[in-house]
Amino acid sequence: DIQLTQSPSFLSASVGDRVTITCRASQGISNYLAWYQQRPGKAPELLIYAASTLQVGVPTRFSGSGSGTEYTLTIGSLQPEDFATYYCQQGNSHPPAFGQGTKLEIK
């Protein structure tokens, strides 16, 4: 099974900051990588799929990139509503797997 490791697990930042979260796969996943945002007590929401395609309705301050085994989610200018937990998910091979999450907190 493919393992996903996100870094960092916790991130403290301020409104207006630019932040990057990394997701590393235990083997190549051919850009089958999605990113989700989960606010406390809420369901996950899709942000990006196919490594870099922005889901309809998601603000353009969110962007994704990467290839092979390393992928990144970048938030261009943090807004108050962006403080949440972020998960990556691989869709290269069974079973689909999620990273352990990155909790983004307000500094």
Added chain:
Amino acid sequence: EVQLVESGGGLVRPGGSLRLSCVASGFTFSSYSMHWVRQAPGKGLEWLSFITSSSSTVYYADSVQGRFTISRDNAKKSLHLQMNSLRDEDTAVYYCARTPVSYDFWSGPTRHLDVWGQGTTVTVSS
């Protein structure tokens, strides 16, 4: 509005059974494949099971294989998860989620979950 609403969660004893349901609205349910994903308290997301739009193909995580059964009723726009032989470690919030294709998750380029329900809580405890 595209929506998924789960129900059926509750408190159950170890070894017991529970049947979760997920009702869809705002889209043509019969044209989409579906998943169940869970989240234990304070933990991350764990994928559990997948079913194609026609129910022709299903997949399970090793952790629930042989204990859980996914099914759907397209006429009623509903997805189900029959959970048997429940264990303490099955305690979690259970989400249903949609993949925006009708076919096998592993057959095409679409490998993400685009719509999620709000979740239903299952507690396994004596």
